[in-house]
Each structure stands twice: as structure tokens, then as C-alpha cells.
Amino acid sequence: MNGTKNINGVRDPRPILVTGGAGFIGSNFVLEWFAAGKGPVVNLDKLTYAGNPENLATVAKNSDYTFVHGDICDGELVKQLLERYKPRAIVHFAAESHVDRSILGPEAFLRTNIDGTFTLLHAAKAHLDALEEEDRARFRFLHVSTDEVYGTLEPEDPAFHEETPYAPNSPYAASKAASDHLVRAWVHTYKLPALITNCSNNYGPYQFPEKLIPLMIANARQGKTLPVYGDGQQVRDWLYVTDHCKALMAVLEQGRIGETYNVGGGNQRSNLEVVTTLCALLDELLPDSRFRPHQQLIKYVADRPGHDRRYAIDARKLEGELGWRAQESFETGLRKTVEWYLANTDWVENVTSGAYQHWVQQNYGSRETTGAAAGGTK
Numbered sequence: 553m554n555g556t557k558n559i560n561g562v563r564d565p566r567p568i569l570v571t572g573g574a575g576f577i578g579s580n581f582v583l584e585w586f587a588a589g590k591g592p593v594v595n596l597d598k599l600t601y602a603g604n605p606e607n608l609a610t611v612a613k614n615s616d617y618t619f620v621h622g623d624i625c626d627g628e629l630v631k632q633l634l635e636r637y638k639p640r641a642i643v644h645f646a647a648e649s650h651v652d653r654s655i656l657g658p659e660a661f662l663r664t665n666i667d668g669t670f671t672l673l674h675a676a677k678a679h680l681d682a683l684e685e686e687d688r689a690r691f692r693f694l695h696v697s698t699d700e701v702y703g704t705l706e707p708e709d710p711a712f713h714e715e716t717p718y719a720p721n722s723p724y725a726a727s728k729a730a731s732d733h734l735v736r737a738w739v740h741t742y743k744l745p746a747l748i749t750n751c752s753n754n755y756g757p758y759q760f761p762e763k764l765i766p767l768m769i770a771n772a773r774q775g776k777t778l779p780v781y782g783d784g785q786q787v788r789d790w791l792y793v794t795d796h797c798k799a800l801m802a803v804l805e806q807g808r809i810g811e812t813y814n815v816g817g818g819n820q821r822s823n824l825e826v827v828t829t830l831c832a833l834l835d836e837l838l839p840d841s842r843f844r845p846h847q848q849l850i851k852y853v854a855d856r857p858g859h860d861r862r863y864a865i866d867a868r869k870l871e872g873e874l875g876w877r878a879q880e881s882f883e884t885g886l887r888k889t890v891e892w893y894l895a896n897t898d899w900v901e902n903v904t905s906g907a908y909q910h911w912v913q914q915n916y917g918s919r920e921t922t923g924a925a926a927g928g929t930k
């Protein structure tokens with residue numbers, strides 16, 4: 553591919569190594585990276601239920617794209633990849649990422665999120681030591697993390713900032729917090745040039761339909777119930793995925809080594825507000841649906857154990873230092889997302905395989921409905 557330029561306007565032939573690039577945010581990031589002409593990518597992904605090479609079908613034949621099917625916990629494989637491709641950066645997305653799954657089966661979360669991050673850090677340090685001085689000075693390790701490491705907020709609490717103490721509440725959040733601490737230790741002890749981002753809830757194309765927004769769209773389209781946990785008043789701070797990807801590029805290219813940057817869109821919404829907004833959009837976009845008004849499909853179900861009440865991100869450091877701004881409002885981003893899911897029903901059907909149906913049975917089968925809520929009121 554001609555014309556790929558690095559930040560200084562010079563084509564950089566060395567790839568970045570992306571982990572978990574076949575997942576939701578990783579695949580959006582790879583697509584954005586190529587669209588911006590930033591150079592070659594090696595994508596290491598285990599292809600768990602959440603990883604789908606189809607997300608990257610449009611770049612699969614690009615000679616600048618290499619896919620490696622493998623596990624970040626495989627130290628020998630990671631070492632070989634670093635020796636072979638000599639990446640100028642590692643952008644680490646690979647993780648087990650769904651809180652509900654972490655409650656039912658935490659082992660995989662500890663393995664991938666903690667052991668896997670350790671394996672990458674360990675190999676990255678050896679890789680760094682073997683680089684020439686100029687390459688060593690430019691190498692970066694970007695660790696993609698979550699706001700869930702900070703725990704939960706009361707309604708009047710200020711948003712999470714970079715100095716908010718860690719207080720993870722779910723097995724997922726605890727495993728991500730542990731991985732953040734490992735990255736911090738590798739910076740401090742071994743001078744690994746790493747950076748951490750802690751981002752709020754993402755939404756957008758290619759999100760696996762077990763997370764709130766794509767699940768609700770998929771269910772509503774088929775006239776299935778829309779399961780709202782507890783009272784539906786839990787608040788999340790939503791960010792359109794492409795805005796997250798742009799923030800990651802800014803941090804990778806201009807962020808200060810060893811720093812943490814919080815990423816968020818300033819879009820706090822209760823889950824019930826999100827679901828009712830989705831229902832209204834679907835009413836408009838599917839005028840012939842026999843399930844209109846879609847709000848009648850809402851059902852309150854038993855709450856998630858240990859459910860965090862509120863997340864909110866203060867992204868002023870990222871905005872002030874690196875000039876990043878979210879481009880999408882919640883309204884524009886949500887409309888784009890619904891339109892994408894309605895236009896890509898094949899994608900949804902392909903990823904919701906037999907194994908996924910088993911998960912649905914496990915997660916929702918035992919959850920008692922706590923009350924039907926036609927119209928979204930309890």
C-alpha cells in the first residue's frame with residue numbers, strides 16, 4: 553500500500569502489533585488505522601466467541617495486513633512474532649470483556665486479562681532491549697483498559713479522573729485493574745514505554761450482540777423481550793467506538809510515556825433511557841414492524857450481582873493535552889449504530905451461533921423476570 557505515513561509524514565514500513573483486533577473495538581481500530589493510511593498491521597487474535605475475522609473482510613487481502621490466529625498467553629508465539637515483525641508498537645485490546653460472563657466463569661478473565669498482559673509485557677521488554685536505539689526511543693506499548701477499574705459512583709460524585717483510586721467490583725474489572733497495575737510496574741521498573749487508556753462504555757458497529765445496545769436491537773427486531781437488569785437506573789457514559797479509536801491513535805502518537813488517559817464521551821444515560829431511546833429509533837426505522845411500539849417488549853429481570861450503579865468519565869486530560877474531542881453525540885452515534893445493525897442482520901445471525909445460544913440460556917434462563925414493564929415504567 554503506497555502513501556502510508558507516520559505522524560511525521562514519512563511512510564513507516566514497520567507494522568504495529570494489535571492484539572484482539574478481531575473483536576469489537578480492535579476491528580474498528582484496524583479499519584480506522586488503514587483508513588488513515590498509518591501503515592501495516594499484524595493482528596494476533598485467538599478468535600474466541602467475541603472475535604470475528606469477518607469484521608476485517610475489507611482489509612483481509614491488503615498486503616499490509618497480517619492475521620495470526622493465536623493466544624496472547626503463548627509466550628513463545630508472542631516472542632516469535634516480535635522477532636519476526638519487529639513492530640514499532642503494540643496496541644493491546646485482547647481481553648475477556650463481558651462482565652456477566654466474568655460472573656459466571658471468571659477463570660478465562662484471569663488467564664487472558666492478567667496472564668496474557670503479563671506475557672505481552674515480558675516479551676515486549678525483551679523486544680525493546682534488542683532494538684536499535686532509534687527504534688527503542690520510538691517503541692510504544694498501548695494498554696487499552698476500562699473505566700470499570702475505578703468502581704462505582706454515587707449520583708452526585710464527580711466523574712472518574714486519572715487519579716481516582718482503583719476499586720474494581722466485578723471479576724472483569726478486577727482482572728483489568730490487575731493488568732493496569734502490571735503495565736504501571738513495567739513502566740516504573742523496566743522503563744517500558746507504555747501508556748494506559750481507561751475508557752467508558754463503547755457502542756457502534758461490530759459489537760457482539762450480548763452487550764446492552766446490540767442485544768436490545770437484535771431482540772427488538774425479532775420481537776423478543778428486552779431484559780433490563782434491576783430498576784434500569786444504572787448509569788453508563790457512552791462513547792461511539794470510532795471516537796475511542798481516534799483517542800487511542802492520539803495517545804499512541806502523542807501521549808506521554810507512563811501516563812494514563814481517561815476516554816469518555818460525556819454521555820451519561822441510565823440503561824432505561826438507552827433502551828427506550830433505542831425503541832423509539834426502531835419504531836421510526838421499522839415502520840412496518842409488527843412489534844411496534846418496541847417499548848412494550850421491555851421486561852425488568854433480576855439484577856446483575858454486584859451491579860455498579862454509575863460510571864462517568866472526566867476526559868479533560870486527553871482533551872487538553874492531545875486535543876481529542878468526541879465527534880459523535882449520543883443521538884448521532886446511536887442512530888448510526890441502529891442503522892448499521894439493521895443493515896447487517898446477516899452479521900448478527902452469523903455471530904450468534906449455537907455456542908452463543910447456550911450462553912443466552914445460561915445468563916437469562918435462570919434470571920427471574922421481576923416484572924413486565926410495557927412502556928418502560930415499572
Ligand code: NAD
Pocket residue numbers: 571572573574575576577578596597598599600601602603604622623624625644645646647648649650664668696697698699728750751752753754755760
Ligand atoms: P471483545 O470481547 O469484543 O474482543 C476481544 C477480542 O480479544 C476478541 O477478538 C477475542 O477473540 C480476543 N481475545 C480474547 N482472548 C484472547 C487471547 N487469550 N489471545 C488473543 N486474543 C484474545 O472486546 P472489546 O469490547 O473489543 O474490548 C477490547 C478492549 O477494550 C478490552 O481490553 C476491553 O477491556 C477494553 N474496553 C472495552 C470497552 C467496551 O465498552 N467494549 C470499554 C473500555 C475498554
Ligand code: TYD
Pocket residue numbers: 650651652753762763764765767779780781782786787788823856
Ligand atoms: P454491558 O453492555 O454488559 O456493559 P458493562 O457491564 O460493561 O457496563 O451492560 C451495560 C449496562 O446494561 C449494565 O449496567 C448492565 C445493563 N444490561 C441490562 O440491563 N440488560 C442486559 O441484558 C445487559 C446485557 C446489560
